[in-house]
Amino acid sequence: MDTLTNYLFVSVVLFSLGLFGVITRRNGVAVLMGIELILNAANLNFLAFARFGGMNMAGHVYALFVIVLAAAEAAVALAIIINIFNNYKTINVDEVSELKQ
């Protein structure tokens, strides 16, 4: 269990699943969940390299910044999704194709 490649494989699977979600989901909130999976995979990579690179703490700081950016991104994205719902009565991203009503 204590090898770098194990963590990297978990991260690869998480990233690919997140990408799959972003590609295939129609609901805007579900697309956002896929993005969260991708960000978690990146964070796992940062921490794995920090741990197996001799406890280099810069990786931890970068992971902290990623979490901060994810929080900001989720707040803005949900505000946009709620606005889309108020205008179109749907949040299926493939039906929201007009710029002007």
Place this chain on the structure above:
Amino acid sequence: MANFVFWVIVGLTIGSAVIVVQSKKLVYSAYALLFTLLGVTGLYVFLWADFLAVVQVVVYVGGILVLLIFGIMLTNKITSVNISNTSVQKSIGSIVLFVFIAGLGFMVAKTPWASVANSEPIQTTETIGRLLMIDYLLPFEVASLLLLGALISATTLSRKDD
């Protein structure tokens, strides 16, 4: 024992991530995301990142996930549990999924990663605090400005126009 726990956590993480992207019901996806995030937190603990593990629980599970569930509830009838959550382009998506897993997995397996000798766990919180206040002070301040701007813009965007 630690080995067993590690693989259980890996299975929990990946299994619930599959449910997140596959489930037909959006609420189930949201709850599966909870278990994915908790599994990733467990992996952080295995990586000696205790501070980041706690931050992950507080920010992701306590903040972002609750925000996502609010988003689901505000954009649907609150009484309906079976909020539709269909998928499109599943064939193309599966091709991309397998190409990425195979390609990146091959890359991970074939790369000769530099092996650094295992060091003892250190005081992560103190070191992160020092790094944030000395080496990464400017990104830290920029991140705080960005959070403020993002939250103000989010509240402005979701207000009703009067």
